[in-house]
Amino acid sequence: MRTLVHFALSPFCRKVRLALAEKRIEFELRAEKPWEQRPEFLELSPAGTVPVLIEDNGLVIPNSTVICEYLEEAYGAVPLLPKPAAERAEVRRLTQWFDEVFHRDVTVRLLYEKVHKRFATANPHPIPPDMALIREGLAAVREHLEALCRLLEVRHWLAGDMLTLADFAAAAHFSSIDYLGDIPWNQYGAAKEWYVRLKSRPSFRPLLGDMIPGMAPVRYYTNLDF
């Protein structure tokens, strides 16, 4: 069976899970703690990162950007990118924006400080989170929500009229941070309405079922009315 090696709260894994589910491609999940850098895992992913897609024919593809391009080429039935080259560039630009800029501004500061520092260590006395970084991350979330609202004033989905990989990438990143309760949705109506549209899709349900042992999600995490 096609397998995705993943970590539940990784936004990059979530992006690929959404893409697979939207394309109706069956797969099973194999959980990995990438920070353990197990030799068997590094064989699959020399860079030591999740996700890794393992196809039934043995093809191994690491890196979420590479996996998504592969899925789009190998499984064309439900396209996640439009056809014209310029529109495809806009989808990829937004996807990379979340994978690089949102990740740097928000995910590294919130998810890494609150979750990785707590769980991703063999140290019995984990390093406490850096509160200055967390404050910067919370401020950056607001900037990204404002930018999202500005985009949604003129577009129905992030890249235009079509639901694309850019929406799934963005929702994947927001959902990982939302697990921590760090998204002030109610102050950003257009962003919230967009997120509800994504959250109500069947592809989203498995993500909302993920639980990190010892760290419950925020109360409204799985609600469509929050």
Add this chain to the structure above:
Amino acid sequence: MRTLVHFALSPFCRKVRLALAEKRIEFELRAEKPWEQRPEFLELSPAGTVPVLIEDNGLVIPNSTVICEYLEEAYGAVPLLPKPAAERAEVRRLTQWFDEVFHRDVTVRLLYEKVHKRFATANPHPIPPDMALIREGLAAVREHLEALCRLLEVRHWLAGDMLTLADFAAAAHFSSIDYLGDIPWNQYGAAKEWYVRLKSRPSFRPLLGDMIPGMAPVRYYTNLDF
């Protein structure tokens, strides 16, 4: 005229310059110091990074990964990726390896410490380079050269029989570090032979002509016999 906004020693810009030249797409260069974060530049590239491609019809595309995918789709004449989806995934995997892992291990430690800290500051007394980081970068160069040699034992080009974007990405990264004289080519024969093959291509000549004012390249930088 089609324009590429770039910084001369940026490996990401060099990758795109090579892709454009190999595809015989005419363009002119516009130099940008991305660290100045000029408002006019941030209009083109909200993430504040180079390169940015500006097409004649006004289409603006930032991010080297996005630009390369666009070029491959919009200008199919000289393909830089093979046709089968699995082989395309291998090219993208290697390209991302250099753009992410080589960049993190080597470029950040050598180019940023030696060049950015010297030039990318308005401070009249720039921060001196961190020698510990530079030592780590020099050690990482050797690991990457070893990995390159292992790959070239079984492949003529990085991704197989065909010269692809993976070779241009790798050569772009190595060339930026080579400007500093930090690649011990003569201890890695297969890597050197591969680099000479790339360096002797017409697409490579403009890169070798780049000069950073106040910082000459290493003596053998433009030589094919080094």
